Amino acid sequence: MNSLLNNIKSVSLVANTLAKNGGCVTRGLKSNLKIKWIRPPAIPCTDPSKTGDLESTVKTSPDELAFGYDKSEELKDAPDIVKKLFTLGQLPTAETKKLIREKFRDLVKRHDMDYRSPEATLAIMTSTIRHLQECQKTHPRNRKSKHFLKELNDKRKKYLTDLRRWDYKRFEWVLEKLNLVYHPYPEIWEKPTRKKSLRILTKEHCNEVRQGKLDVYRAELGAQQKNFFKEKAEKLAFIRSEEIACGLEPTITEEEIVAAQEKAAQLCK
Numbered sequence: 001m002n003s004l005l006n007n008i009k010s011v012s013l014v015a016n017t018l019a020k021n022g023g024c025v026t027r028g029l030k031s032n033l034k035i036k037w038i039r040p041p042a043i044p045c046t047d048p049s050k051t052g053d054l055e056s057t058v059k060t061s062p063d064e065l066a067f068g069y070d071k072s073e074e075l076k077d078a079p080d081i082v083k084k085l086f087t088l089g090q091l092p093t094a095e096t097k098k099l100i101r102e103k104f105r106d107l108v109k110r111h112d113m114d115y116r117s118p119e120a121t122l123a124i125m126t127s128t129i130r131h132l133q134e135c136q137k138t139h140p141r142n143r144k145s146k147h148f149l150k151e152l153n154d155k156r157k158k159y160l161t162d163l164r165r166w167d168y169k170r171f172e173w174v175l176e177k178l179n180l181v182y183h184p185y186p187e188i189w190e191k192p193t194r195k196k197s198l199r200i201l202t203k204e205h206c207n208e209v210r211q212g213k214l215d216v217y218r219a220e221l222g223a224q225q226k227n228f229f230k231e232k233a234e235k236l237a238f239i240r241s242e243e244i245a246c247g248l249e250p251t252i253t254e255e256e257i258v259a260a261q262e263k264a265a266q267l268c269k
Helices: 002-020 080-084 093-108 118-138 143-166 168-178 194-245 254-268
Strands: none
Touching: 093 118, 093 168, 118 143, 118 168, 143 168, 194 254
16 A cells, blocks of 8 residues: 555656656766857848849939839929929838839830839849838738738749749840849758757767867977988988998989988978
8 A cells, every 4th residue: 555655646746847847857867078058140032132122223312203204204304302202201101112113124124114024023033022021121011011021022933933944044134134142042951959959069079079179180290200200311321321331232223312301301491
């Protein structure tokens, strides 16, 4: 009976321990190596560093005329106060967005009415993506805009992948004109985990320790080379003189002795 009660107490103690530790037993084993792993911060898929959007080369000013009005013959002779009514600063934001889109399209368009070529399509997508990225900075909780931005970015990446496969020179030209960086999909994507990262860091640490010891040993051997070559030249000269004194054909040439002496002199310098 007492043994049964002891077993019940031990089982309840283990259950309480598991509940405190979140369902797992911590063994308390810690590495003595000074390796610290910090989980990399999660970068949103809409971030410019991940989408490949660099600084935009298309700029606008509030005093600039809206798209279409710059070609108006009537506005050329109109007073300044009338021209100001058709500037971007006096018109809705949609006009600024439209002008930026047309400026992006002008960078790669084939003709004035080009809206459907791969280059023009990518330019229009890029202008919309950068506009939405600016909106996300001021309204980060706008989920609808964020989802649309992600879908549009994935669609542009698919278009870039197809253009890269069809015409690589045009692909590079479009990237240069639109100031983009192409990030291809990884062949194998793995989620960063603490266990695997610590194994990689430990392996690198062991390689550094091994390489450090090899460098110290190499430096030690290098310091011994001066005396080694000096002693080698003396022993070679002694062996050659003894062979000549005994009437034998010398097996060591003068060039070998001179080479050892020169090596010793070079190391002394």
